[in-house]
Amino acid sequence: MSERMGIIDIGSNSIRLVIYEVLNMGAYRVLYEKKYAARLSQKVDRDGTISYEAISSILPVLRSYQDICASYQVSHVRAAATAAIRNAQNSSDITRWIKEETGLEIQLISGEEEGRLGFLGVIESISLSDGFIIDIGGGSTEITLFLNGQYKESLSIPYGAVNAHARYGTSTHWSREMVDDFVSSIHSFLKEHVWTQQHPGLTLVGLGGTVRSLAKMVQKKQEYSLPVMHNYRMEPEDIRVFYNTLPYIPSDQRKKTPGLSKDRADLIIPGVILLQTIFNWLESTHYLVSGAGLRDGLFYELMQKDYPDYMKQEVLTKSIWNLLHFHSTVPAGQLNQVHSGMQQLYQVLEGEASVSDSRIMYASSMLYRIGEQLQHHKASQHSLYWIKNHGVWGLSHRETIITAIIADYHPKGRTPAEIDFHQDILYSEDYKRIIRLGSLLRLASALYGNGGTAVESMKIEKKDDFLQLHLTCRRMPSMEQKELEDIKKEVEKAWKIDLSWTISISSKS
Numbered sequence: 001m002s003e004r005m006g007i008i009d010i011g012s013n014s015i016r017l018v019i020y021e022v023l024n025m026g027a028y029r030v031l032y033e034k035k036y037a038a039r040l041s042q043k044v045d046r047d048g049t050i051s052y053e054a055i056s057s058i059l060p061v062l063r064s065y066q067d068i069c070a071s072y073q074v075s076h077v078r079a080a081a082t083a084a085i086r087n088a089q090n091s092s093d094i095t096r097w098i099k100e101e102t103g104l105e106i107q108l109i110s111g112e113e114e115g116r117l118g119f120l121g122v123i124e125s126i127s128l129s130d131g132f133i134i135d136i137g138g139g140s141t142e143i144t145l146f147l148n149g150q151y152k153e154s155l156s157i158p159y160g161a162v163n164a165h166a167r168y169g170t171s172t173h174w175s176r177e178m179v180d181d182f183v184s185s186i187h188s189f190l191k192e193h194v195w196t197q198q199h200p201g202l203t204l205v206g207l208g209g210t211v212r213s214l215a216k217m218v219q220k221k222q223e224y225s226l227p228v229m230h231n232y233r234m235e236p237e238d239i240r241v242f243y244n245t246l247p248y249i250p251s252d253q254r255k256k257t258p259g260l261s262k263d264r265a266d267l268i269i270p271g272v273i274l275l276q277t278i279f280n281w282l283e284s285t286h287y288l289v290s291g292a293g294l295r296d297g298l299f300y301e302l303m304q305k306d307y308p309d310y311m312k313q314e315v316l317t318k319s320i321w322n323l324l325h326f327h328s329t330v331p332a333g334q335l336n337q338v339h340s341g342m343q344q345l346y347q348v349l350e351g352e353a354s355v356s357d358s359r360i361m362y363a364s365s366m367l368y369r370i371g372e373q374l375q376h377h378k379a380s381q382h383s384l385y386w387i388k389n390h391g392v393w394g395l396s397h398r399e400t401i402i403t404a405i406i407a408d409y410h411p412k413g414r415t416p417a418e419i420d421f422h423q424d425i426l427y428s429e430d431y432k433r434i435i436r437l438g439s440l441l442r443l444a445s446a447l448y449g450n451g452g453t454a455v456e457s458m459k460i461e462k463k464d465d466f467l468q469l470h471l472t473c474r475r476m477p478s479m480e481q482k483e484l485e486d487i488k489k490e491v492e493k494a495w496k497i498d499l500s501w502t503i504s505i506s507s508k509s
Contacts, residue, residue, distance in 0.1 A: 004031065005302060006069040006077040008062070009295045010106065012041040012084035013138025013162050013209065013267070015058060017065045018295050019072050026303070026310030027325035031072060036061045037263065040084035041139040041162035048089040055097050062102050078298055080107040082114055083139030083160060109294075111156020115144040117297030119151045122205050124300050125292035125393045126231055127315050132199070132282050135207040135293060136274050138162035138267075143278060145195060155196070157189045157274075161210050164270035173254075174247035174269055182270065186277045200283035207293035210271030213264045214239060215289045220259035225422045226388060226397055230291035233397070236279070239287065242268075243276040291391075316359055316394025320366050323392070330369045334452040339365035341444035341458065342437075348460045349467070349495055350436075357437070360403050363392055364441055368407035369449075384408035384418070398425050402434055409438030411490055439487065439494040446483035447471070454480050456506050462497075469501040477503060 001024040009016045019032040038061065043054035062079075069077055085094050086108045095106040109117065118135045122128075123146065133144040137160040144154040159167075159182075168174070168182045190196055206215075212229050218238045219227060246254060247269045255265045279287070304311045313321070324332060342365050346353055353361065371382025387404035395403060405418045415438065419431055447455050447469075454477040459470040471477070484501060491499050 003076070004072055004074045005299060006065070006072075006074040007295050007298050008065055008077065008079040008104070009298070010038075010040070010058075010062075010079065010081040010085060011137055011294075012082060012140065012160055013037065013039055015061055015065075016295060017068065018299070019069065019074060020299055022303070022307075023325060025325075026307035027322050028299075028303070029322060029326050032068065034065065034068065039138065039162055041160060042166060044084065044088060044163075048087075050085070050088045050090065050094055052093075052097060055094055059098070059101050062098065062104060066102060066104070076302075077104070078107070078302065079104045080109050080294075080298055082109050082294070083111070083137055083156075083158070086110065087139065087158065111140060111142060112154045114140075114156065114294060115142040115154025116151055117301065118142060118207055118293045119144045119146055119154075119297070120300045121292040121294060121296035122146075122207070122290045123149060123315075124296065124311070124318075125315060126205065126288065126290060127394045128203060128205070128288070130199075131203040131205050131288075132284060133205045133207065133290075134211070134275065134278055136161055136210040136271050137208055141274050141278070143193075143196065143282075145199060147199075153193075153195050155189075155193050157186065159186065159270070159274065161267035161271040161274070164274070165266055169266070169269060171266065172251050173249060176248075179247050179273060182273055183277050186274065187281070190278070190281050196282060201285055202282070203286060203288055204279055204282060204284035205288045205290050206275065207290050209264065210268065210275065211287075211289055212291075213260060213268055214242060214272060214275070217242065217257060217259035222424065225424050226401060228389065228391055228397065228400075229289050230391055230393070231396060232289040234287040234289070236286065239272065239276055239279065243272050246272055314394070316363065316392070319393035320363060323367065323370060323390070327373055327386075328370050329373050331452070334449060335366045335369070337448035337452045338368075338441070338444045341448050342440050344458065344460060345440050345443060346437075348462050349440075349497075356399060357433075359395060360399055360406065360437060361440075363387075363395060363399075363403045364406040364437065365444065367392070367403070368441060368445070370407075380408040380410075381414070384414075398427070398430075401425055402430060402437075405434050406438045406441055409434075409442055411435055411438065411494075435494045439491045442487045443484070443491050446480055446487055450479045450483070456508075465497050467495070467497045467499050469499075471501055471503050472506050473503055474506055474508070476505065 003022050005020045007018045015036045015038050017034045020028050021031050022028040038058050043050055085091055098106050118133055129149045130147050135142040139160040141157045145152040168178050215232050218234055255262050342361050370386055371379040374382045384404045401422045454473050455471050456474050457472045461468045488499050
């Protein structure tokens with residue numbers, strides 16, 4: 001059993017549709033996404049209203065979204081509007097017009113509520129307990145504080161990329177005076193909220209098109225080897241260099257900036273000014289890009305009501321649970337046995353695992369066979385590609401690369417090549433880490449990956465440089481023993497040990 005939900009986000013710059021499929025136990029996935037650049041902030045008249053004619057221009061988009069939802073058999077549609085419509089003097093007229101013309105009930109999201117929903121999108125997709133969130137939209141910018149994984153405060157500044165450009169900028173370039181005037185206006189709003197300067201040293205998580213555009217530009221500049229936005233980390237200098245240059249470059253030259261789309265060439269200037277100014281004001285340490293925000297928060301709020309126990313699980317656990325439910329053909333019990341065996345071996349050989357190593361062992365052991373759904377031949381290579389490009393929420397980019405390489409562990413061929421390809425992300429010590437964890441995954445897979453029924457229990461004995469596995473089996477483990485022999489030298493080389501094993505058949509058999 002499953003149900004499908006549609007989320008329509010009527011923003012100040014764009015109108016988006018996302019369709020989710022939810023299984024009866026709570027696992028979910030995105031089935032469809034669509035975006036239309038409406039730039040509603042530019043349609044606000046001098047008296048603060050938006051005319052019926054202006055709203056009529058977006059009605060075909062909303063009807064199209066309704067048709068798409070119907071074709072996907074969506075059972076519930078949630079439509080929400082943010083700054084451009086909520087701040088319009090005739091907002092009630094606008095929602096009435098839309099209801100009369102399309103039947104859609106539009107929920108007006110306040111600035112504070114927009115911040116809270118953005119937080120919900122972030123906290124459900126990134127493993128981070130403390131930080132600030134900035135959501136730069138077309139007609140407003142929300143700043144949110146969260147501590148210990150809990151929402152604390154939120155404020156909305158009535159400037160976004162679209163309306164700030166209309167008020168402070170020009171169609172070609174900005175002057176220093178324009179930039180200074182805009183910065184002063186931002187400061188005047190921030191001064192009214194003391195809490196914004198009471199938590200220095202936190203991460204600033206960025207949402208919205210401006211942040212994603214800047215991240216793409218940074219990645220192009222750095223020739224970054226993993227072109228994935230979600231959970232991408234940027235340093236202060238990455239944004240500062242664009243803040244100091246982009247406003248003063250003529251638009252025809254700015255459009256040639258690698259990674260910057262032409263339809264963002266004008267909006268990127270107020271966007272980067274907002275981002276840099278607020279980053280400095282908050283005294284944050286670095287940026288993280290979130291691919292999840294308001295739309296996801298609107299969905300997660302529904303999920304919290306319908307599947308409260310599922311939504312309480314940790315980010316990484318839910319992400320892998322979703323992937324396995326929709327994209328894996330391997331019985332979960334086998335994968336859990338491989339993970340348990342990998343943990344047991346690590347504990348004896350290395351001791352207590354770090355938080356990062358624990359996450360990597362869990363992710364790699366649960367996902368190393370996910371490529372089999374695509375094709376059994378070269379399945380591990382498909383798994384590597386899937387993990388890197390699909391994304392596993394709860395892992396940093398570095399952890400994602402390590403997990404993917406371990407899933408396709410081949411120390412004499414592809415593994416060194418992958419490590420070399422991602423040397424801009426990996427640390428020097430990661431080579432040893434990948435070799436060791438990769439060999440453990442291969443060893444645990446040899447023991448439990450062939451149906452998971454032969455090995456009943458395993459006791460591990462380590463003395464000096466000798467590691468012996470005492471295996472109690474339900475039957476003669478012919479396939480398992482062959483795979484153990486195949487992986488033996490790799491494990492010995494990675495851990496600098498001599499590996500052996502004994503086999504006894506259980507009396508219960």
